[in-house]
Amino acid sequence: MSHLKPERVAVFGGVYNNHLALEATLRDAHAQGAERVYCLGDIGGFGPSPDKSFPLLRDAHVLTMMGNYDDSIGRGLDDCQCGYTDPRDNHFAQISYDYTLKKTSDPNRAWLRTLPHAFRLELGGRRVRFAHGSTRRINEFLWASTTPEPFIERLLRDADADLIAVTHTGIPWERRLQRDPASGLLNVGAIGRPANDGDTCVWYALLTATGGPLGVEVELRPVRYDHHALAVEMRQEGLPEEFVETILTGWWTTCLEILPARERAASRF
Amino acid sequence: MSQDLVDLAARANAPTLPFAGLDTLWLQVTGTLCNIACRHCFITCGPKNDSHPMMAREHVLDTLDVARRLGVREYYFTGGEPFMHPHIFDLIDATLQQGPLSILTNGILITEDVAQRLGDLFRRGPYSLDLRVSLDGTTPEENDPIRGKNTFHQILAGGERLLRAGINPVWTVTTVHAAFDDRSEGYARFRSLLEARGFTRPRLKFIPPFLIGREARRSQGYAADDLLQEGDLFEGEEHVLQCGSCRTVTARGVYPCPILIEAQDARMGDHLEGALHPIRLDHPACATCHQEGFSCRT
Numbered sequence A: 001m002s003h004l005k006p007e008r009v010a011v012f013g014g015v016y017n018n019h020l021a022l023e024a025t026l027r028d029a030h031a032q033g034a035e036r037v038y039c040l041g042d043i044g045g046f047g048p049s050p051d052k053s054f055p056l057l058r059d060a061h062v063l064t065m066m067g068n069y070d071d072s073i074g075r076g077l078d079d080c081q082c083g084y085t086d087p088r089d090n091h092f093a094q095i096s097y098d099y100t101l102k103k104t105s106d107p108n109r110a111w112l113r114t115l116p117h118a119f120r121l122e123l124g125g126r127r128v129r130f131a132h133g134s135t136r137r138i139n140e141f142l143w144a145s146t147t148p149e150p151f152i153e154r155l156l157r158d159a160d161a162d163l164i165a166v167t168h169t170g171i172p173w174e175r176r177l178q179r180d181p182a183s184g185l186l187n188v189g190a191i192g193r194p195a196n197d198g199d200t201c202v203w204y205a206l207l208t209a210t211g212g213p214l215g216v217e218v219e220l221r222p223v224r225y226d227h228h229a230l231a232v233e234m235r236q237e238g239l240p241e242e243f244v245e246t247i248l249t250g251w252w253t254t255c256l257e258i259l260p261a262r263e264r265a266a267s268r269f
Numbered sequence B: 001m002s003q004d005l006v007d008l009a010a011r012a013n014a015p016t017l018p019f020a021g022l023d024t025l026w027l028q029v030t031g032t033l034c035n036i037a038c039r040h041c042f043i044t045c046g047p048k049n050d051s052h053p054m055m056a057r058e059h060v061l062d063t064l065d066v067a068r069r070l071g072v073r074e075y076y077f078t079g080g081e082p083f084m085h086p087h088i089f090d091l092i093d094a095t096l097q098q099g100p101l102s103i104l105t106n107g108i109l110i111t112e113d114v115a116q117r118l119g120d121l122f123r124r125g126p127y128s129l130d131l132r133v134s135l136d137g138t139t140p141e142e143n144d145p146i147r148g149k150n151t152f153h154q155i156l157a158g159g160e161r162l163l164r165a166g167i168n169p170v171w172t173v174t175t176v177h178a179a180f181d182d183r184s185e186g187y188a189r190f191r192s193l194l195e196a197r198g199f200t201r202p203r204l205k206f207i208p209p210f211l212i213g214r215e216a217r218r219s220q221g222y223a224a225d226d227l228l229q230e231g232d233l234f235e236g237e238e239h240v241l242q243c244g245s246c247r248t249v250t251a252r253g254v255y256p257c258p259i260l261i262e263a264q265d266a267r268m269g270d271h272l273e274g275a276l277h278p279i280r281l282d283h284p285a286c287a288t289c290h291q292e293g294f295s296c297r298t
Ligand code: SF4
Pocket: B034, B035, B036, B037, B038, B040, B041, B042, B043, B045, B046, B079, B080, B081, B105, B106, B134
């Protein structure tokens, strides 16, 4: 019934091959009464067995958009276009990329090439816009400490939106405008990798239309899944022990140099 | 033809870089005034050079107002040496109210008190505060001939005070040494120096030398055929080169980037709003940015 205006939607991004977390997220979203589920892209990367995520997304009718990773895997590019600058970060990013490219079937790669780049919807009378990195670039990083309010206002203006939701960084956060709390920006984090805070859970967002001044209420929800089982599978697949450690501890061990000073200071490594 | 005419003809054929919007604002808060006078400085900063004087406190605050309206994403303070500014903490405070800030410093004026105040600001505000300290060698023998007598130890001491205050600075290294042509070897040497000094997660940025300012006298400067020509730029280069989305404000007006503030013909007027248009990359330093894919951003 796609012509109905939904009252509650679930939004996640950054599956990174973590099919166990994807299953758990879909279960939770369903239990919470989400009428639609959106995936903001980056299906591959980091985790094991890329082909396992695709049937889960399709069977649950997840509205999926293209992330930079999906663009790269779909077209068979040389790297993930994440835009890392540090040599060690690039080294590890390349390991997961080469693994994912090799292990993603041709039909799934063809499907990635068909994904849309953005979604628009109306929720609680607000114009909501979903994008992967930002509304202006697929691989722009929007971190809490480097995405200030005046810049959010500009993004909203340029995108004709009241609320923007993105992923791509892996750490969830939300900022509302002081002059209009019904407007703002939400990063839903990632369900493929914990949020670098020492907790092994992953995060997604539930958006609910309210009659109140917020227009749309955002709930960032932690998801617990069998991360031990994922670790076993990652080792079987020969993925680096550094990645396994992140899944088992909740702390990032790679891709750290891209973090702003604030987020970096809060991390363990 | 005289050399001037050759240059003129080459510059007339320079490519135009699209402008993607003002994301980054550089504020030359202390202009060309610096407590030291490095031999490789790409602007001729020093204790006596006030060709760009300090920005008045009000000028900075007014500029911040305009920047907020324009939706600027991030701010950089540079000079000269920003910590020579008498109102530096007012300026830092005001900037951090509206966005993340990186301060480029030589570290020498980072006293214990300055470091502690910066540490407080780092923990308190909603936006990121980053410090960038420049160092040009892993020994006094490498660094001091370039940055000045005894500066090696003073710079490291400033960085260590920041670390104790909870701030892990980015170390910027200008790759003027033959030894650092091989970046991986350069990285390794700086990493071990910094780790030995207690920086368990050293952050490093290598910067290519720009052959202008004092560096033009030290090396040979640029040749006329270093200029970029129409057709040299690649698609989307405005997202790589910082002047595709940044401007610099000094006490003397608006410039495309922090590198060209001493090139008189690069000046873009008095007001930020009037400088948000594409520019021609007709300066020799532009060739360095293009070739190295370089951005002064952290
Ligand atoms: S390179 Fe930096 S520290 Fe050295 S003189 Fe120039 S502005 Fe001052």
